[in-house]
Amino acid sequence: xxxxxxxxxxxxxxxxxxxxxxxxxxxxxxxxxxxxxxxxxxxxxxxxxxxxxxxxxxxxxxxxxxxxxxxxxxxxxxxxxxxxxxxxxxxxxxxxxxxxxxxxxxxxxxxxxxxxxxxxxxxxxxxxxxxxxxxxxxxxxxxxxxxxxxxxxxxxxxxxxxxxxxxxxxxxxxxxxxxxxxxxxxxxxxxxxxxxxxxxxxxxxxxxxxxxxxxxxxxxxxxxxxxxxxxxxxxxxxxxxxxxxxxxxxxxxx
Numbered sequence: 528x529x530x531x532x533x534x535x536x537x538x539x540x541x542x543x544x545x546x547x548x549x550x551x552x553x554x555x556x557x558x559x560x561x562x563x564x565x566x567x568x569x570x571x572x573x574x575x576x577x578x579x580x581x582x583x584x585x586x587x588x589x590x591x592x593x594x595x596x597x598x599x600x601x602x603x604x605x606x607x608x609x610x611x612x613x614x615x616x617x618x619x620x621x622x623x624x625x626x627x628x629x630x631x632x633x634x635x636x637x638x639x640x641x642x643x644x645x646x647x648x649x650x651x652x653x654x655x656x657x658x659x660x661x662x663x664x665x666x667x668x669x670x671x672x673x674x675x676x677x678x679x680x681x682x683x684x685x686x687x688x689x690x691x692x693x694x695x696x697x698x699x700x701x702x703x704x705x706x707x708x709x710x711x712x713x714x715x716x717x718x719x720x721x722x723x724x725x726x727x728x729x730x731x732x733x734x735x736x737x738x739x740x741x742x743x744x745x746x747x748x749x750x751x752x753x754x755x756x757x758x759x760x761x762x763x764x765x766x767x768x769x770x771x772x773x774x775x776x777x778x779x780x781x
Contacts, residue, residue, distance in 0.1 A: 626645040648760075
């Protein structure tokens, strides 16, 4: 039984921790820090009525948890969009447009190949910390333009689909944006500075799950990652790598 449309986005890819349900309070504070509270007030400065909470708590950061608590298991969750491959939905799926392949955006064709496209976008975002294709207003047209700027012009067979939807993308689109190679080279440049709160936690945990901010990709990794993304972000769905081929790619294995 083959399924597709599993909504592969960064928020649905989780790293499983081990032993969390047995942590003592001291261990929790050591790994994620003490709760940071902030009071709730009206814009006038007055205290709100009883229906409002007394304070808000800043979300805990898991970025500095010691690697010893990693189970090294990755979980894929939220499969509500999944469907049998031979019975795809007529109107596409609910995958956010930033992770949708061109055929899914233009023709609502969801498949395992569109899942591979979403996986490629997710791999890049997890590795870099920022989306590969991003729209300021969530527009599918903007995403298609971003795709062309990054990957170059699509095959002529796709031009009719673009025109059918009233979308005009010229050969100049990729000249005013970053290519895929450029985007990979940018990894680490725009990392946010570690907050004082996170730095305090990291100083206690010497083997953090995440790499330090600002670390750039090596030439060898850039080569492998570019190859993986090029072969999973092919405009022609049938030419994209399969899930098994992605799992055996040198960037994943090394």
